[in-house]
Amino acid sequence: MNRRPRSGPPREPRTPAELQAAGELQLELEHEQTVETTAYDDADLAGAEAEAIVFDRCGFRRxxxxxxxxxxxxxxxxxxxxxxxxxxxxxxxxxERVTLTGCRATGLAAYDGLFSDVAFADCKADLTNWRFARFDVVTFRDCNLAGADFTEADLRGASFTGCDLTGAQFHRATMAGARFRRCELSGIGGITSWEGAVVHPEDLLELSYVFARALGIVVDAGDR
Known part of the structure; x- marks a missing residue:
């Protein structure tokens, strides 16, 4: 756990200006298949099953x-x-060098994954499973991550801006350097793993209540 995450925004994908539309070969996914420079526009791959497939310089839209x-x-x-x-x-x-914009990813299970130079924007990613995953220069912006599970994930290279993290779990996660700004943090779990996390002042009030609950402190706003 001595890795030092690289700083800076995620690097942009190096995709060609023009991609070839997916044909029958690209739509019938097979184990260990490599697909290159292909556009999956309006393609239906729901329920597909394939192991160790590689999508190289591809585009996915709808x-x-x-x-x-x-x-x-x-x-x-x-x-x-x-x-x-x-x-x-x-x-x-x-x-690696991937952008995901406006996607619906409720219930996505990506545990034990590796994310490098990845940008999530305006995605609905509630109830997702990121357990044991490693994030190396990854940004989440304006995403719904309510109920997401980051248990034992390495989040040192992750940043969250304007995200809903209500009820998200961070038990035993590695957090030093993870950044949070204007996020909804109510009900998060694993607050004792947040050592070294960078939190914007706007988020401190909500986070203080989470800390208090974790320490068994009763917050009483009533008059004495």
Whole structure:
């Protein structure tokens, strides 16, 4: 756990200006398949099952991946827009230089994954499972992460801005350097793991109540 996260915003995906539309070969996902420079626009991959597939320099727009099972999947230099990733099971996923914008990802399971240079924006990612995952220069902006599970995740390279983290779990997470700004933090679990986290002053009031509850302190606002 001596890794020092790289600073700076996530690097942008290196996707070509033009992508080839997905054909039958790209739509019938198979184990250990590599798909390159392909556009999955309005594609239906819901319920697909394939292990160790690689998407290299691909684009996804209005793509349906709901309920798919893609263990060990890799997304490299990809853009994912307004797509449905709800209940996608992607344990041990690897994302490198990926942007996800306006996506629905309720119930996404990406535990034990590695996320490097990844930007989530305006995503509905409540009830997601990030247990044991590692975040290296990852940003969450204006995302719904209510009930998300970051248990034992390495969040030293993650930042959260304008996110709803109501009821999110951080038990035994590594937090030194993780950044939070204008986030909803009520009901979070694992507050004792927040050593070294960087919190904006606007978030301190809510966080103080969480600390108090964790220490068994009763906050009484009544007059004496």
């Amino acid at each position: 793509t349906g991946l709901a309920g798919a099972h893609l263990p060990g999947v890799r997304f490299v230099d990809c853009r994912v827009e307004v797509s449905d990733l709800s209940n996608l099971r992607a344990e041990k996923a690897r994302l």
